[in-house]
Amino acid sequence: MNNDLKIYCKNTQEYIDIDGGDTLQQIYETIEKRLPFRPICAMVNNKVEALNYPVYGPKMVEYVKSLSPQGIRVYVHSLCMVLYKAIEDLFPGKRLRIEHSISGGFYCKIRHDEEILTPENIERIKVRMQEIVDQDIKFVRRERLTTDVVEMFRKQGLSDKVRLLESSDDLYTVFYKLDNIIDSYYEPLAPSTGYLTAFNLEPYKDGMLLLGPDPTDETKPRKSYPMEKMFKAFTNYVKFNDIVGLDDVGTLNKGIEKGLAPDIINVAEALHDKMFARIADDITQRYHNGGARVVLIAGPSSSGKTTSSKRLAIQLLTNYIVPKVISLDNYFIDRERTPRDENGDYDYESLYALDLEQFNKDLKALINGEEVKMPTYNFQTGEREYRGDTLQLKENNILLMEGIHGLNPELTKEIPEEMKYRVYVSALTTLSIDDHNWVSTSDNRLLRRIVRDYKYRGADARASIARWLSVRRGEEKWIFPYQENADAMLNSSLLFEMAVMKEQAEPILKKVPSNVPEYAVASRLLQFLRYFKPISDSTIPSTSLIREFLGGSSFRD
Secondary structure (H helix, E strand, O other): OEEEEEEEEOOOOEEEEEOOOEEHHHHHHHHHHHOOOOOOEEEEOOEEEOOOOEEOOOEEEEEEOOOOHHHHHHHHHHHHHHHHHHHHHHOOOOEEEEEEEEOOEEEEEEEOOHHHOOHHHHHHHHHHHHHHHHHOOEOEEEEEEHHHHHHHHHHOOOHHHHHHHHOOOOOEEEEEEEOOEEEOOOOOOOOEHHHOOOOEEEEEOOEEEEEOEEOOEEEEEOOOOOOHHHHHHHHHHHHHHHHHOOOEHHHHHHHHHOOOHHHHHHHHHHHHHHHHHHHHHHHHHHHHOOOOOEEEEEOOOOOOHHHHHHHHHHHHHHOOOEEEEEEHHHHEOOHHHOOEOOOOOEOOOOHHHEOHHHHHHHHHHHHOOOOEEEEEEEOOOOEEEEEEEEEOOOOOEEEEEEOOOOOOOOOOOOOOHHHEEEEEEEOOOOOEOEOOEOOOHHHHHHHHHHHHHHHHOOOOHHHHHHHHHHHHHHHHHHOHHHHHHOOEEEEOOOOOHHHHHHHHHHHHHOOOOOOOOOHHHHHHHHHHHOOOOOOOHHHOOOOOOOHHHHOOOOOOO
């Protein structure tokens, strides 16, 4: 050992002597008995690295479990390469496309050969995947000149990756080799296929669903669950992407290079207009048939609920329906009665932070045409107040409410179902990086939040990232379980938004220092944004939903 070269291991809280060039795997083997788990990757100076990463200087190292947020990403992307190899082994030359997350897993298809994915063939693919896992084949990380990697991918028939790399400015490109195939991912991979013992592959619609480990038990595969309405919303957008010829980042980049950005923006914005109009027409029809007096709009953080509500209101006005807006915040119970979270802090995201009894009483009175005294919540005193504001629904009025609990039946349990119309808003990203790498809807929303918080709330990227896990836990508890209750799914994502977000988000993310835990997410998002050619935000209309986060929206109060 070279006693002058040490790494600090956060797991064991000690300095460890190493030789220059030792991999993280080799270092782990020297302390294996002191760790209660087998890591799948590690954080090196707060950045995720594969265990075959060689260490040549002093580093801070933290080994990572499979079921941690970072570990899950490494596990799933490694599993994707196993799936790709299994299909290549059984059906050489067929084009695997991993489209998006759904129903607890990842929806996969064989492009232009959908008839291949019969239940029998999916079982064959699953069996072959298990054989590859049992063989414990190493994922070999390599780095070559980008021009050389382009030719390697071209020979393997990966035209999507060729398009992406040809639009890249990188001199070198990292790729992975698994036995006889190569592939690329923007996440590190596991050391070998033997780490991927918990997975499943099952028929799903006209494709198949790839499932990773259960979030609570890494020895078992995750179980799928139905998401019919969400799947339809994704499918509609994927079909639109196919029609306009933009289904991956490489194609988008080539369009931008050709000066087609204005056309791409106009088409994407027109699709949003059509969606808002269609939902408004559906609400109007129900209204005239004696229902839909209350429109509830819900969705996760940074999904664009505010702009969606206002654009929907405009479309309703064109149908001679006048929306009246109610803020759910005004129905908070007094602060001293607010539920507490697991840390003992006030849990304002809890459904039971609202006065459900008074809320339902007021809604029923409004639907019946009565004049109602409307409350205001004083956030300084933490008490509800009545300041003389009243509301009464007249002819062609409808109630419009935005809030995270809008799809929860408990919120409006005393209101007849026919009187309610529920809209779920989320950024369902369908533009893939390439056939085997998708754009996470969560990452999309996080980037929106980072830019918005920096511009309007005085919060830097580190603070936004630090709060994100708590935000996500709240969504898992209060929003996602009820999304299939929606009458309409509104996809707030835009084909071009990552290209516009790039110039806004990169300077903010680069300010996150490398000596804090949030650097891991910041560096991953920066790596992700590098794939996109930029589009100037000056070309985005003021009515665009993305303006809610970029600034310059004509809908801001």
